[in-house]
Structures are given as structure tokens and as C-alpha cells.
Amino acid sequence: MRESYAMYRLPHADQFTVIRQTSGEPLQLQSCAELAGVEGFVMAPFEISARNPILVLKPDVIEDVQLSEEEQVIGAMLSCDCDEEERLSYSRDFDIFHRRLVCGDFGKIVLARRHDMLCDSQISPERLFRRACNMYPRMFVALVSTPVSGTWLMATPEILLEGEGRHWHTMALAGTMKLEGQQLLFDIPAGSRNDNGSIEWSEKNRCEQRIVAKYIAECLGKYSDEMVENGPYKSRAGNIVHLRSDFSFVLRNGECIGNLINDLHPTPAVCGLPKAETYGFIVKNEHGDRNYYSGFAGPWLKSSRSHLYVSLRCMQIEDRRYRMYAGGGLLADSIEQQEWDETEAKLETMKGVFG
Template identity: 30%
Template structure:
């Protein structure tokens, strides 16, 4: 039975359901390790372009110059969500559909890396699964399941519903102070066993850390990198280093975001060559997967909290489209890369009910 404290939360969901019926854009989200849930509602269906000086919620695609959207905060609702109930894990079998093509794609990338075209490229694929829940039920299950992730549900008449539980911050900016992270490497979580990282994961994480420091060096002062640590995100482990800095004089938020997105964790190194390889070879349009999203000036002026859109899916007419990927280096093994994407797919599959 739902907590009594969640009546206000349910009231907000009812309001958002009516917004979707009316074609009004909205976003509802909860930051990592918090109870507060924030809803941003736009009063009309107008398509607004990204403006870091406006109060609202941004939803930007992988190719973020194309159709980055801003949901204006004409109305902001704040509530809390509390629930101690256990979430039943999905028992859906993992499909082997797309295995051969993904393995071949990974091998093609390794060949390009070995001849010196790239150091790393992140390759992804999409998975379509039937579901029979409302988008709001899926969002509530995300809140229950992934307390340490940025959980969100967004609706816009331009693209419908998207939701996710991402473990990766793109950048947090407040009072000219910058916080970001270098996140890379993936291992499945096994109860009672610490992650045993191999050379491939360690080197990949070092690549990401070095790249971020280089990108921010001319835009910031007091740039520091914390020691690498293992962090858990749902049923997966990752390697993470936190990055801290102060914006240099005359540096703009646009410059900082442009310097960081797309990160090597979702694109590759060097960025331009990796992005060109992705667009030419993945075989589908990522749209908002591996883009970024988050609040702009809601918590205060020049207060930005943006996240990388990982562990996400699009919900449309009874079909949930999931997206999974992994970083490819010269140490990658195609079969293991396929298994990694299978493991990652569980994050979203686990919140879809089986009784379809």
C-alpha cells in the first residue's frame, strides 16, 4: 500500500497526466539520494530553444545543436516521494536479437582504433520491448528502484514520453563553481563481491578523466581531480572520479557545456572522429539517448544541474525503446562488449512489468 505521505505526489502525477492530455510539456525529476521531487510545467505547447538564462528544464539530443528543447518553468511543483516497498525484478529473458550485427560493429571499431583513427568510441544499440503500464507507473518504479540515480519522466508533444535513471552527471554549476565527473567502465554487481577491474576499464576511465581536464583547463581556475572510486548504479559498478573547478572570468555556461558534451563516456576520443564513426555506422538515430537533461535556474539564478541521458527509454504506444552501449578501445573483445550491453539492459528491463 502506498505511503500516506505520497498523496501529494500522486496529486502532482494526476496534474501531469492532464497536462499530457492537453499537449502541455512537462518534466518531473528527483536528484540522486534525495526525497524531493520537482515538476516543471509549461503553460502551452510552444517549442522553445535552449537558453541558459531562462528558468526551466532542458532536454537535448546527442547531436545537441539539433532540436535542444527547453520546457519553460511556467509552474513548478515540489513534493516528496517515500516508499519502502520492494520492487519485483523483471524476469524477462534477454533477447539475442542484434547480437551478430553489434559484434561486427564492435570489431569494425577495433580495426579503426588499431590503425590510429581513434583511441576510443562508444557504440550503442536499441531494444524494443512491449509494456502495458502508464508512463507515470514506470516513473514511480524508477524512483523506488534507483535512489542514487537522477530519475526523470519528461513529456513533450514533439516526441512523447521519455524516462530514465542516469548515474552520470554532466555538470553542476552554482555560484560559478563547477562539479562534474569522469565515469567509465562497467561490471555487473554481485552481492558480497567487490568489483575486480581489468586493465581495459582502468585505462578507459583514465582516458575520460584526462579528456575532461583538458577540455576545462582554459575555461576554469582551481581545477582538481579526485581519486578514482568504484560506484554502484543499480545492478552495475562503474569507475568514477569527481572533478571540481571555478569558472574563469568571462567563461559562459554555454562554453562549459559545449566543452563537456558529448563526453568520452558516450562518444569517444577524439570527439569529432568518434562522433563521425557513430553517425556513419550505428545504423539508427540516437536522438535523446546520450544527450543531456536537467534543471536550469530553478534552484536559484545561474544554478545549473545537468545529467547525461543514460539508462533511459522512450515510451510510445505500448512499446518501450531502450538504449544500451559501451566504450570500445583496442583492448575490447567483441563478445564481451555484447555481454556488457546485455547486462546494462537489465537496468531498464527490471522496471517493466512482465504481465504483458
């Protein structure tokens, strides 16, 4: 039986944590609300189902490991699989999704795609994880492997929920621009309003971010009377920069945390609005299952601070095949080629770990 384990590195940390479940299989849940009574490392899919349940790894063994500053280039030979069909599938999906935006059925909807790469040799997932940690210090990096989910690597900038007790934090992360040329030379820490004037946001990006922030504020209002919103700010993730708003809040009742997660997931940043309608449309019409891409993952603990991150910039590892996932938010004025280019830029995060 495949061992269940998770390795994760919090943003800006100089060490990572290894969690191993040494007996039995991870706990399987069918609702986010059930998380209120459990703890461990959580791996949740976009669509919760019998085939893709929420998994909770029991922390039988916990070990903190210091990160090496060395970043060895892996230098593997990679080949792409079915590029032409992949592009045509995206085009068909875009047309179907976009029509529902133009006619006013949806305010926003997220379209995702998959991209397969084959390697000439098998590479240790842990080696890819360590390289991702060194390449993306601002992101949450995790490697999760279970008999149910298979093996997944992610490097994500988006917090779904973090905190403890009644004090919590989340964010709205939307709007995407690729950094190029001189823009790559400037550091843009979270919360910064200074990018040396090099970034000009389109109205489409600003509108997308406002949609996500408004939804999250409305969600939190159901559970908290003490909420502070800051932003939007610029937040860098690899060669991508996003618009970000932060929300700090105090729960009226700490026992309702599972219900809050249920309301937040999936956020408009990975799904759309109205939530129920766009979620159902994605599940029925999107080319290829998302599986654990655009779900969430992270340490979920009772006695200390929890960190759940939206599972973006994902790679599913199967022997020598590496299946990467990326998506982007569509609005009525979205242009297909620009949206395709945005997913290409996001795929570069996972491609980059191969050197």
C-alpha cells in the same frame, strides 16, 4: 497537443519535482552555447539537429511531491522484439568500430544499441518513474515528455555539470563491472575505496577511465585556473559499478558556461577520442539513431543550483512499446562478447522497473 512536462528526482532526495509548461511548445536550440541565456528544464540529444533539437521547458508550474516508500511490483507481461537481428546488428557495428581502434585511428569509441520490448498493457509513465525513484536512490531519475521528443525515462549516475554562479562540479565516469552474488550485498557509496576486496578492475576499464578523466581535465583547463580532481573511486549504480573521478572548479568568467557545455558534450564516456572524429563516425555508422539517449537533461536555473546529467539508462516510451538504450566504450583490446554482456547488464536498469 501533447502537454510538455518533466519530473525529476535528484540522487538521495525523498521528493521529486514536477515542471509543466502550460502554454506553447518548449524552446528549441541548435547549440549548447545558447544555454547561457535561458533557464528551464533542459533535454538535449546526442546529435543536435532540426529533428532532435535541444529542448528547454518553461517552468510555468513547479511542484514538489513527496515520494512514497511503497514499491509496488508492476508485473507486466513483456516480450522482446527481434533479438536475433539485434545481436547481428551489434556484431556488424562492433567489427566496423573495432577496426578503427586496431588501426590506431581512434583511442576510444562508444558503441550503443537499442532494445525493444512490448507490453501486454499500457503502463502510466509516471508509475514507471516512481518505481525507478524507489529502486535507484543513488541516481538522477527523470521523466520527460514533449511533442518534439516524445516520452523518455532515465535513471543515470553521471553528472555532466552542476553548480551555480562560477562554482561548478563535473565527473568522469567510465569503466563498468556488473555486481553479482555477494557483491550485491555491499554498499559502495560514491567516493568509497572500500568494496571488501570483491572488485578487481581490468586494465581495459582503468584505461577507459583515464582517457575520460584526462579529456575532462583538459576541457576544464580552458575555462578555470582553480580545479581540484579527486579519484578515481568506485561508484555504484543499480547492479553496476563504475570508476569515477570528481572535478570541482571555479570559472574565470561565468558567462562562458554555455561554451563549456559545448566542449563537454558529448563526453568521451558516451562518444570517444578524438572527439570530432569519433562523433562523426558514430552518427554515420551506428545502427539506429540514439535520439535523446546519451544527450543530457536536468533543471537549468539562473537563480539557484543547476543539475545537468548525461542521459544514460534510457527508455523511450511509445504506447506499449518500450525502447531501451545502452552503450559501452570500446578500446583496441575490447572483446565483442564482453562488450555485448556489458550492454545487457546496463539494460537491466530499465528492465528492472517492470518488476
